[in-house]
Amino acid sequence: MKRDLISVEDLGRDVIEHYLSLATRVEALTPEQKVSNLHGKVLATLFFEPSTRTRLSFESAMCRLGGSVIGFSEATSTSVAKGESLRDTVRTVECYCDVMVIRHPRDGAARTAAEASRVPVINAGDGSNQHPSQTLLDLYTITRFFGGLRSGLRIALVGDLKYGRTTHSLVQALALFPGLEILLVSPPTLRLPAYLKESGAASRVTLRETDDLGEAVRTSDLVYMTRIQKERFPDEVEYQKVKDAYCLSAAMLWDRPHLRVMHPLPRVNEIMPDVDETPCAGYFEQVANGLTMRQAILLDLLGVVP
Amino acid sequence: MTEADKLFSIPKIEHGIVIDHIPTGWGLKLLEIIHSYPEMTSVVATVGLNYTSKKLGKKDMIKLAVEDLPASILQHVSMIRAGVTVKRIKNYEVEKRFVVELPETLVNQARCRNPNCITSHERDVPTRFQRVDPKGERYRCAHCERIFPVGELEVWIPTP
Numbered sequence: 001m002k003r004d005l006i007s008v009e010d011l012g013r014d015v016i017e018h019y020l021s022l023a024t025r026v027e028a029l030t031p032e033q034k035v036s037n038l039h040g041k042v043l044a045t046l047f048f049e050p051s052t053r054t055r056l057s058f059e060s061a062m063c064r065l066g067g068s069v070i071g072f073s074e075a076t077s078t079s080v081a082k083g084e085s086l087r088d089t090v091r092t093v094e095c096y097c098d099v100m101v102i103r104h105p106r107d108g109a110a111r112t113a114a115e116a117s118r119v120p121v122i123n124a125g126d127g128s129n130q131h132p133s134q135t136l137l138d139l140y141t142i143t144r145f146f147g148g149l150r151s152g153l154r155i156a157l158v159g160d161l162k163y164g165r166t167t168h169s170l171v172q173a174l175a176l177f178p179g180l181e182i183l184l185v186s187p188p189t190l191r192l193p194a195y196l197k198e199s200g201a202a203s204r205v206t207l208r209e210t211d212d213l214g215e216a217v218r219t220s221d222l223v224y225m226t227r228i229q230k231e232r233f234p235d236e237v238e239y240q241k242v243k244d245a246y247c248l249s250a251a252m253l254w255d256r257p258h259l260r261v262m263h264p265l266p267r268v269n270e271i272m273p274d275v276d277e278t279p280c281a282g283y284f285e286q287v288a289n290g291l292t293m294r295q296a297i298l299l300d301l302l303g304v305v306p
Numbered sequence: 307m308t309e310a311d312k313l314f315s316i317p318k319i320e321h322g323i324v325i326d327h328i329p330t331g332w333g334l335k336l337l338e339i340i341h342s343y344p345e346m347t348s349v350v351a352t353v354g355l356n357y358t359s360k361k362l363g364k365k366d367m368i369k370l371a372v373e374d375l376p377a378s379i380l381q382h383v384s385m386i387r388a389g390v391t392v393k394r395i396k397n398y399e400v401e402k403r404f405v406v407e408l409p410e411t412l413v414n415q416a417r418c419r420n421p422n423c424i425t426s427h428e429r430d431v432p433t434r435f436q437r438v439d440p441k442g443e444r445y446r447c448a449h450c451e452r453i454f455p456v457g458e459l460e461v462w463i464p465t466p
C-alpha cells in the first residue's frame with residue numbers, strides 16, 4: 001500500500017523518530033553510496049506556488065539518490081490554466097512518475113492530491129495548513145543542535161503564527177514530545193489558531209503566549225523566526241500594521257551565545273544580516289539538513305532501505 | 307398539548323415516518339433538505355411548526371409518507387440537532403423509535419467554513435468531516451484540518 005506525507009496530524013511520535021533516525025543514517029552515507037538507491041525512479045514536482053528551497057532541495061535530493069526529476073514551478077504553464085482540475089492533473093502526472101511533491105495555495109490540496117494519486121504524494125505546503133517535510137527537517141536540526149528533543153527545552157516560535165504553515169506543523173509535532181516549553185510570540189492579530197493550541201494543551205507540553213521578542217531571546221534555548229507572509233493576508237492594511245513587528249539583530253544576541261536561531265526562510269526584515277556572523281545563526285545549517293531529510297523522505301516513501 | 311396544538315395538530319398517519327423534537331425554526335429547512343434528495347422529491351409530507359414541547363419548550367414536526375429514511379438523510383437530521391426523534395409508523399402504531407445521534411463521519415453533507423479550503427474551490431472534491439471527540443459536537447475537515455462545531459457547518463447537498 002502506498003504511503004504519503006501530507007500532515008503532521010497523520011504522524012505519531014514513532015514515525016517522526018523513524019525519520020530522524022533514517023536522516024542520521026543518510027547523512028553518514030558517502031555520495032557514492034547514495035547515488036544508486038533511486039536509480040530509474042522519477043520524482044514529479046507540482047509547484048502551484050513559488051518556492052526556492054523546498055523545490056530545489058527535493059530535486060537535489062532525488063538527483064543525489066540517482067533518480068530523475070520532472071515537473072513545473074508555476075501553474076500558468078500547465079493545463080491548470082485551461083481549467084483542468086487538480087485531481088485530473090494528479091491522475092495525469094502519476095502516469096509519468098514514481099513519487100510526487102506538491103505545493104498549492106489552497107488548504108487541503110495535498111490531501112486531495114493524495115486521495116487521487118496511486119503514487120506517494122509529499123505535501124510541500126498547502127495554503128496556511130501544513131508543511132510536514134519542513135517540520136521533519138526542523139526537528140532533525142533541533143536534534144542536532146541540542147542532542148534531542150529533551151524535556152525542559154525552551155523553544156520560542158516567533159512571527160506569523162496565524163497563517164504560517166511551518167509553525168502550524170511544527171507546533172503539532174513538538175506537542176508529541178512531553179516536557180518541552182513552547183513560547184508563542186506574535187502580535188495579537190497573528191496568534192496561533194485555537195485548534196492548534198489544543199494539540200499542545202492536550203499533551204504535556206507547556207504553551208504560553210506573548211508579544212515580546214526580547215523575552216523570547218532572554219528565556220529560550222531556540223528562537224524559531226518566521227516571516228510575516230504578505231501573500232496570506234486577506235487585507236493589505238492588516239499586513240502593513242504588523243509587517244515589521246519583529247526584527248532580530250546581533251545586538252540582541254551578544255550575551256546569549258548558546259541560543260540558536262532557526263528560520264524556514266526566505267527572510268525579509270525579521271533577521272538582520274549581522275546575525276549571520278554570530279554563533280547563534282542556525283538557519284543555513286537548517287537548509288543543509290533539509291537536503292538530508294528530504295532524501296530520507298524519498299527513500300522511505302519509495303520503500304528503499306539505504 | 308394545548309387547545310391550539312390540538313386544533314392544528316397533524317393527523318395520525320397509518321404508515322410512514324415521523325420526525326419529532328425538531329428545534330423550532332428548523333422544520334421547514336429540514337423538509338427542504340429531505341425534498342432535495344432525488345428519491346424524496348415527490349414524497350408526500352406534512353409539517354407542523356411551533357408545537358409546545360416539554361423537552362424543548364417549542365418544537366417542529368414532520369410526517370412523511372415513506373417506509374424508511376436513507377442513512378444519509380438521518381445524518382443530515384442529526385446535524386440539525388442530535389436528539390431529534392425518528393418514529394416508523396405501521397398501522398397507526400409506532401413500530402420503531404430511535405433518537406438520532408451525531409455520526410463519526412459526515413461525507414458530502416456539509417460545506418467547509420474555511421474560505422481557503424480546497425473543497426470550496428475545486429469541483430468534484432467531496433467534503434469529509436471527522437468527529438473530533440466521541441462525546442463532543444466538533445468536526446475536523448479532512449482536507450484543511452480546521453475544526454468546527456457542528457452547528458457552524460453549513461448543511462449542504464451536492465447537486466446531482
